[in-house]
Amino acid sequence: MIRLLSTKLRDSAHYVNRERSTNQHTLKASKASVLTLVLVLMAMMVVACNSAPDVHLARGRSIEIQVSRPVVKTNMSFLDDEGKHRVVRPRASNRQLAMVEIAVVNRTSTVMPLLIDEEAAELGDRRGERIEALDPFVNSRVVEAADPKEDEFAPLLWGEVQLDRDFQVKGWMIFDVPKGLTLGSVFWNEIEEIIADYVDYFDRG
Incomplete structure (x- = not known):
């Protein structure tokens, strides 16, 4: 050596x-x-x-929500559980659809029952109007042919869910919003109230 x-x-x-x-x-x-x-x-x-994040996260005492930035559409199509082709459109010409992908994460409870309906989430402005989620089954009509973009916003986040601890459920929610409304925040109301902001309200003055 x-x-x-x-x-x-x-x-x-x-x-x-x-x-x-x-x-x-x-x-x-x-x-x-x-x-x-x-x-x-x-x-x-x-x-x-300088780049805005694609996903915004907010935590409460028991759950965490992760929300994508809203995608504005003139209509959206989906395939329901019975194999029927459905189309959702705004209810007036001065309105538009805002699609938001939301993930709900159970961080603490053993089993968490969720009821995801119109009141579960709102989209809008902390300083202004808030719009409840749209029921995709009640507010859609059945069509004969499938749209080429039928799976663009699948799956939909809707209905009753049993969420185990350290699991998440994720899907798209639909909001029929007035044109010009500031889409600044998602207000989650199921289990507990959590707000996920897209904009800095203090910076806006």
């Missing part, structure tokens, strides 16, 4: 001068690489700070 170590030291001595020159070039290259990396990371941080 000692002989091998000594050999390594002697062998390395022959390359000291050459390594000094090489190390100088390597050091310059390393500095340039570090500078480039710093600039790239700074650019990524700027983009991250």
Whole structure:
């Protein structure tokens, strides 16, 4: 072992001068690489700070909700449990559909019974109007042919659910909202009241 170590030291001595020159070039290259990396990371941080997150999270005492940003549509289609093709449209020309994907997570209870209906969630503005969720089965009509985008918002989050601890249920909810309404927050009301904000109300003044 000692002989091998000594050999390594002697062998390395022959390359000291050459390594000094090489190390100088390597050091310059390393500095340039570090500078480039710093600039790239700074650019990524700027983009991250300026980009709104796709999913917003809010926690209560027992549950957690995760909500996507609203997707505005003129209509939406889905296939019901009986295999019927259904279409939902706003009830007036001055209104539009806002689709929100919501996940409800049970963090504490052993089993949590959920009733997800019109009153379970609202969409709107903390300082203004709030719109209750739309019942997709009552407020839709059956059509003969399937829409090409029938599965775009599947599954729907609706009905009674038994949610075990550390499990989640996830799906889309429909809101028939007036055009021009600020879609600033989701107000969750089932089990407990939780608000997930898309906008910073204090920053808006």
